[in-house]
Amino acid sequence: MLFYGEELRSRLMLGTAQYDSPSILADAVREGNPGLVTVSLRREAAGAMAGQAFWELIKAFGIPVLPNTAGCHTVKEAVTTAHMAREVFDTDWVKLEVIGQGDLLQPDVFALVEAARILTEDGFKVFPYTTEDLVVAERLLRAGCEVLMPWGAPIGSGRGLNNLFGLRAMRGHFPGIPMVVDAGIGRPSHAVAAFELGFDAILINTAVAKAGDPVTMARAFRLACEIGLDAFAADPMPERDMAVPSTPTLGKAMLDA
């Protein structure tokens, strides 16, 4: 699966916020082996290049960087932040996040579609953080997005895949479109479930950064991604309503009789 024409070295996308130190983040990146790392750019810091020291640490990982527009609430903020990110990280990839609701940090899907259209026209390759709504997803594709990133559950909630039916429907509805479960994943088992539904990648941050041992948790997620990808590729057996013995009963010695 290619993301805007690029093969990633792994299907784990890892956020870089909230770690207890940059050293722990670096260790988590080493153990988690993410295909890319996301970085949030605070506008005031970006304007003055005041986050430079931290950005240099991120760049030193030698992994593709996906800057995000976390914390933006309007089209204008998101577009401005994306442009700053393009300069700072020298990439036209951007994870587009436009928050519409403060408590659940739900995406404002109307502003999201509009910002996606503007940024695509400006030459950006947009990774939109959206809900599992099919109509919004359709609009995002029409606006020029070639990747979809529905939430599993609200950002930082760790609740896993809140709407399994909706995510399965979305996956089925857009075959061939790279799809990432972004937000809400709290445990490696959630990640496995996302891949088993046919999603192509997961994006996590809090689940690793705020684990008791972030480095071990990063490794657990690396393994979960491998397990989930293999499990989906291997075409799991269907669930059945009756037991089916794995050993045929016919011809079996009746030792108990």
Place this chain on the structure above:
Amino acid sequence: MSNAVPEVLVLGAGVSGLVTAVTLAERGARITLREIGPKVGSGASWFAGGMLAPWCEAESAPAEVTRDSIMSVGWWAQHVPDVTRHGTLVLAPPRDTPELSRFGRKTSHFEVIGGQQIAALEPDLEDRFDKALFFAGEAHVDPRRALPALRERLQSLGGKIIFSASREGGETDFDWRIDCTGIAARSSLGNLRGVRGEMLLLRCRDVTLRRPVRMLHPRIPVYIVPRAEGIFMVGATMMESDDTGAITVRSMTDLLNAVYTLHPAFADAEIVEAGVGLRPSFPDNIPRVVRDGRTVHVNGMYRHGFLLSPARAEEVKNIIFDR
């Protein structure tokens, strides 16, 4: 040289410079302290919470920080007049109580207490919270009293202090040069970065607290430290940024929401001051002593300046007195 009195130049009159200077002077070194600013605490130290919380800090700091900082409570109690040893109270708003369990799993030396015990410790918080963690062995100081007290202590030990010093010059004729200049030393310490912190000072006559209160929140953890005369220090944001511009509306809103959650009477508090400082930090966020010939750096204090300066000053003492 071990027989002679070492002549030591200390650069920077923040918490690490003052603690190091006093520690060395007490051991018999002849100290000259140079500070570019006009007074003690011209940098990040002035905006610190002053919490001496070795066990609470284990929530986000490695075991080394807790281990090295346990001695700091006693050190400060010996060196400055008003160290308050009433412990730390850790609370969470009702819907965020899972954060208390998480905090408890990462820390030690606390007891879990209920509403009645919370009210016994802090009468003004009666009926507001059902559960808290109480770290009885912790303490706090007011940096704006503690740093001047260290200055006086240093002077009484014969130390010479030069304020508003020029950046260069006057550095010959010393056996040792101890650089405690925080973020200003980044040109000589390549991996030093600034972590921006914003804080508020409020004056509130309607609420009395006897100890620092930490309000846990998944997004915006905040602490509130009581000081004399109805002043409360509220802090502090943490941002990967070297920006020293004024506090943002978002940060101030977050800090104020947290104090309002603690007690609605804070709504009528005066906002006395909003401060911004850069915490000098190494990539692992652990304060360190770095020796380079006759120069010794004490830096990367991050959010542990008051907590770890005494232990790091001991390390400097051992280098200089060749133990």
